[in-house]
Amino acid sequence: MSEEAVMPHLRLDPDDVGDQDAESLLQAIKSDLRYEEVIHGCLNCGVCSGSCPSHRFFDYSPRIVVQTVLSGDAQAVKDMMDEYIWACAQCYTCAMRCPFHNSPGGLVMIMREVAVWRGMEAVHRLLKPYGRVLLKVLSIGNQLTPDMIQPDFFPDWGPKIPWSSTDLAIKRKAIPVYTLQVTTSAWRVSPETSYELYTIYEETGVFRLIEQIDPNLYEVVSDMVEDLRDMVESTR
Amino acid sequence: MATSPISDKVRTSGWEFVTKTVDKRALMKAQPKDPREELAELEAKGEVKVIHITEENRPIEVETLLGRTKRIPTNKLWHHKSCGQCGNIPGYPTSIMWFMNKLGLEYLDETHQTSCTAWNYHGSGTSNLVALASVAVRNWHRAYETGYYPLIHCGTSFGNYKEMRNLLIEHKDLRDEVRRIMNKVGRELVIPEEIVHYSEWLHVLRDKIAALKVHDVSHIVTTVHPACHVWKLVPEDVIYDPNIYGGERPAPTTAILLALGAQVADYSTWYDCCGFGFRHILTEREFSRSFSLERKIKVMVEEAHSDVAITQDTGCTTTLDKNQWIGKAHGYNYELPVMADVQFAALAAGADPYKVVQIQWHTSGWEKLLDKMGIDWRTSKAQYEAYLEELKAGREPEQLYVPPLESLNLH
Numbered sequence: 129m130s131e132e133a134v135m136p137h138l139r140l141d142p143d144d145v146g147d148q149d150a151e152s153l154l155q156a157i158k159s160d161l162r163y164e165e166v167i168h169g170c171l172n173c174g175v176c177s178g179s180c181p182s183h184r185f186f187d188y189s190p191r192i193v194v195q196t197v198l199s200g201d202a203q204a205v206k207d208m209m210d211e212y213i214w215a216c217a218q219c220y221t222c223a224m225r226c227p228f229h230n231s232p233g234g235l236v237m238i239m240r241e242v243a244v245w246r247g248m249e250a251v252h253r254l255l256k257p258y259g260r261v262l263l264k265v266l267s268i269g270n271q272l273t274p275d276m277i278q279p280d281f282f283p284d285w286g287p288k289i290p291w292s293s294t295d296l297a298i299k300r301k302a303i304p305v306y307t308l309q310v311t312t313s314a315w316r317v318s319p320e321t322s323y324e325l326y327t328i329y330e331e332t333g334v335f336r337l338i339e340q341i342d343p344n345l346y347e348v349v350s351d352m353v354e355d356l357r358d359m360v361e362s363t364r
Numbered sequence: 365m366a367t368s369p370i371s372d373k374v375r376t377s378g379w380e381f382v383t384k385t386v387d388k389r390a391l392m393k394a395q396p397k398d399p400r401e402e403l404a405e406l407e408a409k410g411e412v413k414v415i416h417i418t419e420e421n422r423p424i425e426v427e428t429l430l431g432r433t434k435r436i437p438t439n440k441l442w443h444h445k446s447c448g449q450c451g452n453i454p455g456y457p458t459s460i461m462w463f464m465n466k467l468g469l470e471y472l473d474e475t476h477q478t479s480c481t482a483w484n485y486h487g488s489g490t491s492n493l494v495a496l497a498s499v500a501v502r503n504w505h506r507a508y509e510t511g512y513y514p515l516i517h518c519g520t521s522f523g524n525y526k527e528m529r530n531l532l533i534e535h536k537d538l539r540d541e542v543r544r545i546m547n548k549v550g551r552e553l554v555i556p557e558e559i560v561h562y563s564e565w566l567h568v569l570r571d572k573i574a575a576l577k578v579h580d581v582s583h584i585v586t587t588v589h590p591a592c593h594v595w596k597l598v599p600e601d602v603i604y605d606p607n608i609y610g611g612e613r614p615a616p617t618t619a620i621l622l623a624l625g626a627q628v629a630d631y632s633t634w635y636d637c638c639g640f641g642f643r644h645i646l647t648e649r650e651f652s653r654s655f656s657l658e659r660k661i662k663v664m665v666e667e668a669h670s671d672v673a674i675t676q677d678t679g680c681t682t683t684l685d686k687n688q689w690i691g692k693a694h695g696y697n698y699e700l701p702v703m704a705d706v707q708f709a710a711l712a713a714g715a716d717p718y719k720v721v722q723i724q725w726h727t728s729g730w731e732k733l734l735d736k737m738g739i740d741w742r743t744s745k746a747q748y749e750a751y752l753e754e755l756k757a758g759r760e761p762e763q764l765y766v767p768p769l770e771s772l773n774l775h
């Protein structure tokens with residue numbers, strides 16, 4: 129990686145999907161607007177790894193992530209983006225403790241974003257179990273909804289979970305707050321609000337990204353978007 | 365404050381050195397700039413509009429980690445709800461509103477809000493900075509146009525909004541792009557004077573809330589799990605009080621428990637996260653289970669002899685609560701109730717455990733705790749079950765709050 133100045137950028141271009149050249153990936157990480165905020169140098173002291181929850185349970189160390197990115201070894205950075213960095217629990221304990229005021233968790237987030245936007249191999253596998261959350265967040269801007277808590281999905285959460293999914297509509301009605309008396313969203317979201325959210329996703333390239341990385345999901349989402357837009361526009 | 369049996373051990377282990385030199389940032393040569401001063405400069409130049417805290421918001425001043433004053437509005441608040449709370453721990457937001465009603469405070473809870481979308485971002489990376497900042501500003505602007513001040517329920521939204529606030533202040537490119545997008549949705553670039561979490565609201569009103577107490581909790585041993593995205597993400601903004609843990613840990617949540625007269629026990633892994641992990645809770649479940657059991661629940665029970673784990677955020681409440689049962693497979697037979705500070709306070713203040721605190725959605729056994737607090741949950745349960753039958757028969761539900769019609773726009 130050359131040391132020439134890197135132009136900061138606000139976001140990645142969905143047109144770059146598929147560009148997995150190692151130097152280009154490292155360039156994308158270093159040119160993120162936030163890069164200068166998350167890395168100020170590194171003592172290699174390991175304080176971050178010492179308090180990292182993922183370091184305890186996985187073959188993962190934030191110190192190694194920071195050191196590898198700073199080493200400029202683009203291939204090693206690329207290798208990390210495929211699997212290694214996805215172990216991070218995004219708790220930011222590292223950021224709180226680093227004597228250099230780095231944020232290894234913040235660096236990992238930039239690397240994840242680049243990995244997703246460039247459509248790296250591991251991402252498809254990693255995002256597969258995420259489909260339901262993505263559908264909710266894209267369609268109504270909620271990430272978890274009452275009807276998602278089903279015993280089939282969470283058998284390990286114990287014998288009380290079936291209670292949460294039985295007679296759900298009535299139990300939600302019994303919550304004494306009008307906006308919460310729903311089952312398919314966490315609260316009632318007005319169509320106007322979703323309408324505005326779709327404009328944000330469109331203008332920031334998020335819909336295009338989803339179209340590239342998960343065409344099936346995109347098809348479902350775009351049908352929902354179209355229906356809601358028609359409904360809102362017809363009532364204006 | 366109750367001392368736990370481990371505190372001497374912890375002190376001699378060098379923990380104090382680490383927390384003093386690293387947490388308090390003694391190693392930092394210069395303090396980071398105060399974003400609020402820069403925000404005021406941008407406002408003076410006409411670059412942004414600021415959502416100000418006014419007299420109507422009845423602010424109370426507190427001190428943050430770096431010794432700065434933060435003003436916490438207590439009245440005329442716009443509920444920025446949490447999807448994880450509303451979806452899965454509904455007694456969390458209802459307890460907040462129940463207290464606001466009790467204290468005669470004005471608020472707005474309506475339908476024109478999205479979540480911050482940051483849980484998905486941290487878990488999957490399928491968004492970007494401009495999208496996150498635009499979602500934040502859209503929600504802020506909605507609060508702004510109603511005249512109510514945004515109160516952020518979720519810890520991740522709180523951390524994310526502090527980050528977005530700082531980045532918007534620092535980067536003109538980002539402001540310009542977000543402003544362009546806001547124009548497309550008929551909104552403006554506005555930034556709140558302070559980003560305020562509900563636990564801060566609870567903290568500054570703790571004496572008034574404690575005065576509502578009807579159940580003695582002085583024999584209840586609590587352990588606090590401070591939420592990572594509340595205090596580790598943009599830590600400069602977090603409230604510290606020299607009288608709470610010697611000013612070495614964030615004050616909210618611990619302080620309300622002490623005000624209620626409960627015991628707050630120290631434990632050696634207080635610093636650790638809960639194991640939520642954003643993607644881990646869905647896709648690396650064995651990590652979430654093992655971490656929450658080994659590093660939190662086990663320590664809270666065995667070291668601190670805790671009766672209840674008290675949280676201040678969404679994912680932590682879920683992770684610590686839901687992952688205990690599976691531990692039985694490995695001989696962990698813990699049944700530590702888990703609930704948010706505001707739910708515990710509502711129970712102590714006599715709120716109905718079923719109808720208001722909605723404790724029935726929590727999976728780790730809470731019955732013994734409620735018995736110990738002197739709460740007759742059995743009667744409450746019977747009334748709740750009868751109420752469900754009435755709702756089934758078509759009765760209109762009771763409401764703590766009904767949003768004004770013009771704020772619904774339900775088409």
Ligand code: SF4
Binds near residue numbers: 175177191227228
């Ligand atoms: S704590 Fe900071 S300085 Fe130390 S190894 Fe980690 S990133 Fe580097």
Ligand code: SF4
Binds near residue numbers: 182190218222223232
């Ligand atoms: S944010 Fe990631 S790297 Fe940092 S301490 Fe948490 S899990 Fe470890």
